[in-house]
Amino acid sequence: MRTIRNKSLILRAKFIRLKFPLYFSKKIAFSKDNKNNLSRIIVFIGRLSVALGVVVSLITVSTGLGSKRAIKERMADFSGHISIKSKQSNNSYNSSPLSTEGLQIQKIKELPDVANMQKYVSASGILRNEHNFAGIIFKGIGSDFDHERFKKFLIEGKTPIVKEGVFNNGIAISQKLASDLHLNVKDSIVAIFSKENQSPLYRKFQVVGIYKTDIKMIDELFVIGGINHARKIQGFQGKEIGGIDVFLKNINDIDEDAPLLDKLVGYKNYTVKATDQYPQIMDFIAIFDTNIALIIIIMLVVVIINIVMVLLILIIERTNSIGMLKTLGASNGQIRTIFINYTLLIMIPGLVFGNLIGLGFLLIQKYFGIIKLNPENYYLSVVPVDLNPLYILAISIGILIVSAVALILPSYLISKISPVKAIKYN
Numbered sequence: 001m002r003t004i005r006n007k008s009l010i011l012r013a014k015f016i017r018l019k020f021p022l023y024f025s026k027k028i029a030f031s032k033d034n035k036n037n038l039s040r041i042i043v044f045i046g047r048l049s050v051a052l053g054v055v056v057s058l059i060t061v062s063t064g065l066g067s068k069r070a071i072k073e074r075m076a077d078f079s080g081h082i083s084i085k086s087k088q089s090n091n092s093y094n095s096s097p098l099s100t101e102g103l104q105i106q107k108i109k110e111l112p113d114v115a116n117m118q119k120y121v122s123a124s125g126i127l128r129n130e131h132n133f134a135g136i137i138f139k140g141i142g143s144d145f146d147h148e149r150f151k152k153f154l155i156e157g158k159t160p161i162v163k164e165g166v167f168n169n170g171i172a173i174s175q176k177l178a179s180d181l182h183l184n185v186k187d188s189i190v191a192i193f194s195k196e197n198q199s200p201l202y203r204k205f206q207v208v209g210i211y212k213t214d215i216k217m218i219d220e221l222f223v224i225g226g227i228n229h230a231r232k233i234q235g236f237q238g239k240e241i242g243g244i245d246v247f248l249k250n251i252n253d254i255d256e257d258a259p260l261l262d263k264l265v266g267y268k269n270y271t272v273k274a275t276d277q278y279p280q281i282m283d284f285i286a287i288f289d290t291n292i293a294l295i296i297i298i299m300l301v302v303v304i305i306n307i308v309m310v311l312l313i314l315i316i317e318r319t320n321s322i323g324m325l326k327t328l329g330a331s332n333g334q335i336r337t338i339f340i341n342y343t344l345l346i347m348i349p350g351l352v353f354g355n356l357i358g359l360g361f362l363l364i365q366k367y368f369g370i371i372k373l374n375p376e377n378y379y380l381s382v383v384p385v386d387l388n389p390l391y392i393l394a395i396s397i398g399i400l401i402v403s404a405v406a407l408i409l410p411s412y413l414i415s416k417i418s419p420v421k422a423i424k425y426n
Contacts, residue, residue, distance in 0.1 A: 042310050043310065043346050045306060045310070046306050046307055046309075046310035046343075046347065047346065047347065047350035047353070048350065049302055049303050049350070050307070051350040051353045054351055054358055054399065055357050055358040055361070056299050057295070057358075058354075058355070058358035058362065059358060059361065060291075060292055060296065061391050061395065062362050062385050062386050062387060062391070063362075063385060064289075064292040065288075065391070066384035066385045066386035067288060067378070067380060067383070068285050068288050069384070070380055070384040071215070071379050072251050072274070072275060074215055074379070074380075075218075075275070075277070075278060075281065076254070076274040076275075077150070077153075078150075078222075079274055080244075080245025080246050080247055080274060081248040081251065081254050081257075081273070081274050082245075082258055082261055082272070083244070083245050083246070083271065083274070083277070084103075084243055084261070084271055085242070085272060086098050086099060086242070086243070086268065086269055087268055089242070089243075093122055093137045094123055094124055094234065095123065095230070095241075095242020097236055097242065098241050098242060098243055099268035100266075101266050101267075101268055102266025102267060102268070102269075103264070103265055103266045105244075108246065108261060108265075111261075113248050113249055113253045113257050114246060114247070114257075115247045116247050117144070118142065118144045118244070119141075119144060119241040120139055120140055120141055120227065120230075120242060121139075121140040121231050121236060121241055121242035122137055122138065122139045122230060122243070123137070123140070123193055123230050123233045123234050124138070125138055125191050125192055125193040125233075126192045127177065127181060127191050128189075128190055128191075128192060129181055129189055131180075132181050136222070136223045137221045137222050137223070138171075138191065138193070138223050138229070138233070140225055140227035140228070140229055140230025140231065141162055141225070141226070141227055142241075143162055143163055145159065146247065147161075149247070150211070150224075153211040153212060153213050154210070154211050155210055155212050156185055156210040157172065157207070157208050158208055159209050159211075160172060162227055165228065167226060167228050167229060167232075168225070168228070169204065169205050169226075170205070170208035170209075170225070170226070171189075171205040171206070171207060171223050171224060171225040172208060172224040173207055173209075173211070173223050173224075174211055174218070174220070174222065174223075175211070175219065176212075176219040183207050185209065186206065186208075188204055188205065188206050188207075189204070189205055190204050190205075191203045191223075193233045201233055203229060203233075205225065209224075211224075212381075214380050214381050215278070215375075216375070216379070217280075227241070230242070254273050254275060258271055281379060303402075304402065304403060304406045307343060307347065307406070307407065308407065308410050310346065311339060311340070311411065312413065314339060314343065315413055315417075325338075326417075336408075336411040336414050339411055340408070340411055343403075344403065344404055347399075347400065351396050351400070354396075355392070355396060359387075365383060365385050366385040366387065371383045
């Protein structure tokens, strides 16, 4: 019986010993004695640096990742996440008939990540009127065109409604082309198409819609019209098509699904990802990752420097308490743990306020779009926001963990403090 009681006392003592550093940390962290001494200023500076680090990190990550995703989605929603083309086209904007040999359209539709598909024929030409002229890519769409997906780009009018075998003279042009050619909805414009060894073809169209993607390479070139006009211009027979735009449910699946589609298009056709059609844009997007990493590293360094300063000041200020704890039998490890916990507890209000300020700003930007961009340089007109809970938690937890690790080395200063001298210290 005595043995069991002894073991119980030993376990209780060990538990108290383990719980003691955390208990003592809370006691001094929330003590009212901190209100009128040097630690008040130091604690404020520490919390301010933590809040600033969280705010800047949240804004950097959310807007950086949001911009990357928004630009990719704009490219994909306009031209398809993955496009199927004929190898005869040789990357030209002038479509060649898509080979049906080995092209397994039904199997592509049945892929779990595929949302929908739409056929097209494209041809290069010129729009001309008395005001100006512009080189264009006429993209002829069919009856399967996803008008709902394109709505986000429309700023006026609508996209042309196309029926098989019927020539629709309506076109949707970009705001850039409309401005250069002084065109409005319901205005007419002449398009000129030419092929080798053939007389130029003239077509008169009516503007039924004006769109804006904010992507310069698209807005300067593409005109949306009827597929039957494009077939006639390119000399296609019957219901031949120049390509298929495949839309996926998630832009992040594009690299994984492209090889699967490539096996189902036949050896005379090939696939091209939206992210590969505009390499200069992808080079621009790649810079975001570097910038995000650089800013977060700078913020972490600022936070660590300030938190280490807070720890050292608190150790100096509480030298007398350290001497008392050592005299009462506390080990250096326990005292180090007390001060590390104490400093981390001081950081928590900074993390809370940093998250509240950062998320408040991001929510305002997300729903009101107060910060604008120049699409000529950034391919976006408004700063987009990606509020991913995982990243929000990771930033706060990451700052805490990195700070805890960074505090270990300076906390060894405690082991150099002599109990006798510390008690005499004032």
